[in-house]
Amino acid sequence: xxxxxxxxxxxxxxxxxxxxxxGRQRExxxxxxxxxLKPNVVxxxxxxxxxxxxxxxxxxxxxxxxEGKDPKHILIVNFEDRRxxxxxxxxxxxxxxxxxxxxxxxxxxxxxxxxxxxDGWERWVRTLHELGKAKLIVSGSSSKLxxxxxxxxLTGRHLDVVVFPLDFGEFLEFKNLEIKxxxxxxxxxxxxxxxxxxxxxxxxxPEVVQTDEKKQLLLAYFDDILTRDIEKRYKIRKSEALWGxxxxxxxxxxxxxxxxxxxxxxxxxxxTIERFSNYIEEANMVFFLKRFSFSTKEQEKxxxxxxxxxxxxxxxxxxxxxxNAGRAAENIVAIELKRRCARNPLLEMYYWKDPYGKEVxxxxxxxxxxSQLIQVCWDISDPKTKGRELKxxxxxSDELKCGNLLVITEDYEGEERAKGRKVTFIPLWKWLLTDQxxxxxxxxxxxxxxxxxxx
Numbered sequence: 275x276x277x278x279x280x281x282x283x284x285x286x287x288x289x290x291x292x293x294x295x296x297g298r299q300r301e302x303x304x305x306x307x308x309x310x311l312k313p314n315v316v317x318x319x320x321x322x323x324x325x326x327x328x329x330x331x332x333x334x335x336x337x338x339x340x341e342g343k344d345p346k347h348i349l350i351v352n353f354e355d356r357r358x359x360x361x362x363x364x365x366x367x368x369x370x371x372x373x374x375x376x377x378x379x380x381x382x383x384x385x386x387x388x389x390x391x392x393d394g395w396e397r398w399v400r401t402l403h404e405l406g407k408a409k410l411i412v413s414g415s416s417s418k419l420x421x422x423x424x425x426x427x428l429t430g431r432h433l434d435v436v437v438f439p440l441d442f443g444e445f446l447e448f449k450n451l452e453i454k455x456x457x458x459x460x461x462x463x464x465x466x467x468x469x470x471x472x473x474x475x476x477x478x479x480p481e482v483v484q485t486d487e488k489k490q491l492l493l494a495y496f497d498d499i500l501t502r503d504i505e506k507r508y509k510i511r512k513s514e515a516l517w518g519x520x521x522x523x524x525x526x527x528x529x530x531x532x533x534x535x536x537x538x539x540x541x542x543x544x545x546t547i548e549r550f551s552n553y554i555e556e557a558n559m560v561f562f563l564k565r566f567s568f569s570t571k572e573q574e575k576x577x578x579x580x581x582x583x584x585x586x587x588x589x590x591x592x593x594x595x596x597x598n599a600g601r602a603a604e605n606i607v608a609i610e611l612k613r614r615c616a617r618n619p620l621l622e623m624y625y626w627k628d629p630y631g632k633e634v635x636x637x638x639x640x641x642x643x644x645s646q647l648i649q650v651c652w653d654i655s656d657p658k659t660k661g662r663e664l665k666x667x668x669x670x671s672d673e674l675k676c677g678n679l680l681v682i683t684e685d686y687e688g689e690e691r692a693k694g695r696k697v698t699f700i701p702l703w704k705w706l707l708t709d710q711x712x713x714x715x716x717x718x719x720x721x722x723x724x725x726x727x728x729x
Contacts, residue, residue, distance in 0.1 A: 477586020
């Protein structure tokens with residue numbers, strides 16, 4: 275590839291001579307990235323395809339320019355650009371050398387988007403970082419980027435940001451519903467509940483939220499994840515077992531599964547099913563929740579519950595929210611808890627089940643102890659259903675010595691006593707907009723004020 279051709283392609287993705295689209299700003303992620311840029315580390319962004327990593331990179335670059343950095347001292351390379359027909363280490367080196375030849379900056383900011391498309395990129399990044407030649411920001415759609423590839427060569431020298439589809443607070447912002455305080459949450463309750471149904475049905479992928487062709491776009495994402503993040507990455511020929519397994523998981527969200535049991539539905543050996551399951555999880559399409567146990571061996575042997583990274587994806591592929599509102603709501607809660615765990619490394623999440631079949635949807639563990647038990651019960655009006663859910667919650671409370679008991683519902687809110695313990699009931703929409711008593715919007719506002727004061 276000729277140097278002028280390379281510069282021409284790069285010109286489309288950089289702020290050198292023009293403004294480029296940065297999408298709608300996501301304050302929490304942007305503030306986190308800018309904070310993580312200050313230490314002498316590589317910043318790594320990961321998350322499911324189309325969750326907004328590329329736009330976030332551009333937002334960071336634009337913020338750097340606003341702070342006084344020369345636009346030509348910032349290089350953004352998008353390895354999903356089809357004009358880079360065969361991304362390779364040789365191409366990466368040629369891009370870097372061409373950029374230096376044209377602009378010659380000292381210690382530029384280099385953004386490498388979807389870098390996992392380049393074999394051998396990890397050591398190239400490490401070398402540049404250790405020689406102090408650039409400040410590096412990398413992104414990829416594979417969780418293995420953080421858990422394996424980058425961690426192996428940059429132990430203790432990188433910071434990670436996991437980018438999720440929009441949380442419910444961000445979703446409301448994208449729908450132009452402004453929430454400034456807890457009081458405005460209550461005053462806009464009807465609008466919020468109406469939008470919650472859309473959020474549960476179509477999820478939080480940023481582009482999906484802003485288009486009318488929601489299902490078509492979600493199906494395209496499903497195809498892209500399997501084709502580009504799994505088949506292409508792992509050099510798998512078109513596999514009916516892989517595609518069937520992905521559909522199976524997205525149709526069975528919130529249900530416990532074992533690899534052996536899946537063989538009743540998907541042709542293939544247990545080894546193949548486990549391998550493909552790992553690929554699907556690494557591509558961030560689904561995630562699995564382990565059963566809580568004080569025995570690691572018991573945890574590994576027990577069935578795992580499967581959740582989609584975006585409930586809209588599950589609805590588009592085979593799940594039906596209208597028929598399974600409770601399971602869809604549980605998946606929404608699972609995503610939010612996973613998001614909170616990503617923000618706080620001390621948090622872990624599990625489900626709980628005793629030998630008699632009593633089950634609690636989520637155990638939140640903060641350090642060595644269970645800090646909260648959460649039950650999702652969409653319709654609490656049936657006394658039998660309510661009694662069953664509370665009994666499971668109380669049994670888990672006894673075993674885990676945890677008194678922070680929460681039931682997430684569609685509408686019901688209040689506090690009740692059960693066997694001497696307080697149980698809090700809260701509607702899903704309200705729980706999604708609160709975190710330890712403060713609205714997420716208020717936290718974002720606080721972040722904006724802090725950033726302005728620094729300037």
